[in-house]
Structures are given as C-alpha cells and as structure tokens.
Amino acid sequence: MSEINRINPYKAAELFTLNHFPNCNGALLAGSVVRGEGTETSDLDIVIFDKNLKSAYRESVIEFGWNIEVFVHNLTSYKEFFKSDCERARPSLPKMVSEGIVLKDSGIIEAIKQEAKDLLAKGPEEWSAETIRIKRYFITDALDDFIGCSMRAEEIFIANTLAELVSEFVMRTNRQWIGTSKWVIRSLRNYDEKFADHFVDVFDTFYKTGDKNRIIVMVDDILKPFGGRLFQGFCLGK
Template sequence: MTSDLDIPVLVGDGGETYRETVRFEGRVVELFVHTPSGLADLFAADVRARRGVLQSMYATGLVLADRDGAAGRARALAETDLRAGPPPLDPATVETTRYGLTDALDDLVDAADRAERLAVAGSVFDAAANLLLDHHRAWTGTGKWLPRRLLQADPRRGAALIDGHLRVGASGEPAWLAEAASEVLALTGGPLREGYRRTWQGAIESIAAAGR
C-alpha cells in the first residue's frame, strides 16, 4: 500500500501546531499536530476554502486515545462544521466561473489537437465541478477527493462529469463531458458571453481555481 496514513494529534495550548511526514514500519505517515487554538484556526480556514478536509478527518477518524475529552470536543466541532456546509461562492465568482466554463466548452468542442482537448477538458471538469458543488452547498476537494465529493453531492450529475472526463482521456471524444458540463451550466444560471464585464481587482481570475 502506497497511500499515506493520516493521524491527527491533539496537544495542549503550550504546544505547537504543525504537519510532519514520517515513515513508521515502512508506511508513510502524515502527522497533523494541533493545539486547540491552532485547530480552531485551521477549521476556519478549511471552511473558507470550502474543503472541510480536517473536519472530515476529525469527524470520521478512529479515536485511539482521549484522556481528557479533547478528541470528543474536536469531533463535535468538526461535525457541526460539516453539517452547516461550506459558504456559498459569491455571485461574482459564480459569474466568472460560468463565463469561463462557457468559453472552455467552445474550446473543448473546437479543439482539433488531442493534447489541447485533454488540457481544456481538465478546466471544464474543474469549473463544472465547482459550480455543481456550490449549487448543492457541498464541500469541494482536490485530487481523489474531488470525484468523491461530486458523487456524494449529486450522484447522477457528478457521475456524468466524471464519466465524460474519463471518455476524453480514453478516446478524445468530448461530447459526453460537454453535455454533462452544459447541464451543470444550465442548472447554475446558463452560459454567459455577451453582457459579462469584470472590473480589474488586482488579480487574474481562473475558472479552475474559482472557489478553492
């Protein structure tokens, strides 16, 4: 098994909050060491990022030791955050993502080069996933967690996006992904071209990064 083992460790307020990778008996282990105040800060950051990664770790993990009830209190806080769900994307971000997805869908269908089509498919998948998860006020994720969160939030539409993305990689055919992403776009306000305007705010916005 090559996947690492994630172990949160709670220490007192006089300690330090940090993350460390070690190897134990041949297994890679990720230690997430938190003070109570450090954990509260990280929980708040994960909520703002709409990911809820640490909350999921604390809410679903196996408690190995809990001498003073700290693990139980941390689990309760994590469960409260997860039940509340992530904050919604602000309207400007939704609009920007819709505009970017509309443009990327055109590129996906028009791309003659297979490598370019595959690259564009990644942007389409990410943007549609962000819109769909926001529509359901569901937690997002990166890497292996993104398809998992999609299937949890919307089994049918999430599966369609995943299947469409896989088909682009396997055969180069974009039709299934384009159809799945277009359905998500229609669900979240529809395509956006004419009428879109965004005032420069000092940062370049990316449809792939929206909401992360």
C-alpha cells in the same frame, strides 16, 4: 511501502504517538485505513492535540512500515484550520477529526469532534450571484477553447480544466463540500452517485474516443439554470 513490513495500522499509530507525543492531550488516527479504503500505498493520518505546543505544524515520516502524515495542533490552532478549510470548501481537517479513531484522550476529543461534525453538517457558505457569474464566465471560456481546439494534446488538458471547473460549480451551487484529486469524484458521489457516474462516463468517452459532444451537452445543461454560457458583457475589475 510494502505491506509485508507493516504492522497493524492502529498499533503503529499508537506506538508512534507514545514515542513522539507521550504528553499530548489527545490523538486521532484518520484517513483511508479508518474508512476501510486502505490500499498498498495508503499512509496513516494522525492528528495530535498538545496544549503546550506554540504553533501548529505538519510532518511526514516513515515508521513501523508506514508512511505517516502527522498534523500537530494546540488546543486553539485547530480552530483556525477548521475555519480556513471551510472557507475554501475543502474541510480536510474537520473530516479527519470527525472520522478519526481515538488513540489518546485526556477528555478533550469529544468536544473537538463535535465541532468538526457541526461544521461538516452545516456545509460551505452559499456562493453569491457574482461568484456564480464569474465561474460561468471561466467555464464558458474553457468550453469555447475545448470546442475550437483541434490539437489532441491541448484538448486533453482543456478537458482536465473543464472537469475541475464544472465539478466545483455543481458542488458549490448545491452547497456541497468539494475536494481535489481523488476527492473530486468522491465528493460528487457523496452528493449524487447517479450524476457522478454520468460525469465520469462523459469525460471517459472523450478520453477514449475524442468525442467532445457529450461534454459540451453536459456543461450546457449544468449552466442552463444559471443563465447558460457567459461572455457578452462580462467585466471584472472595471
């Protein structure tokens, strides 16, 4: 979507809310434009609260020169989404609500925002010893495949899997929220910027040169405090 045809994001969000949800109880504009991270391809994330809505839904539309993602809830449905987001350690809706700019408020937004902020501050549930053990095994399995692989095409995709598994392991063993896609690195940087830069550099070196050694050393260093690689004796479902 060309920026030439766009109107101001806040104005676009206000007009969208007025046109489509004139009787809603509250509305928020969230996402990259609110954080000052908007790009040419950024969309508008709008969260709507309407007490008369029977069930929650999500919809994508294009209006006012913007791609718009609208997340529509009644005054209880958002709680289930808060809960499920936190259980998977990816608090998408709580984050949108906590950072969102108010577009409309009948007196409900402050309390909902506080719910979101409290959940984010609490962090995800701690991984159990058994979960850590299972994750160690699958990281070990991917690492062994990576070490033994001699086909460049396959190495690239194994490295991708390792990056996802290892970043999740680091974040969750430190009771930090995780993310997907661009939020993987953003989450890592929010936790430890120095480690995040190292993590990127290690994988970037492999993608550029094919040198696996730095990835192998980093993964072993991460697993070491938890007992290192795990294969012998691992059992699941017996």
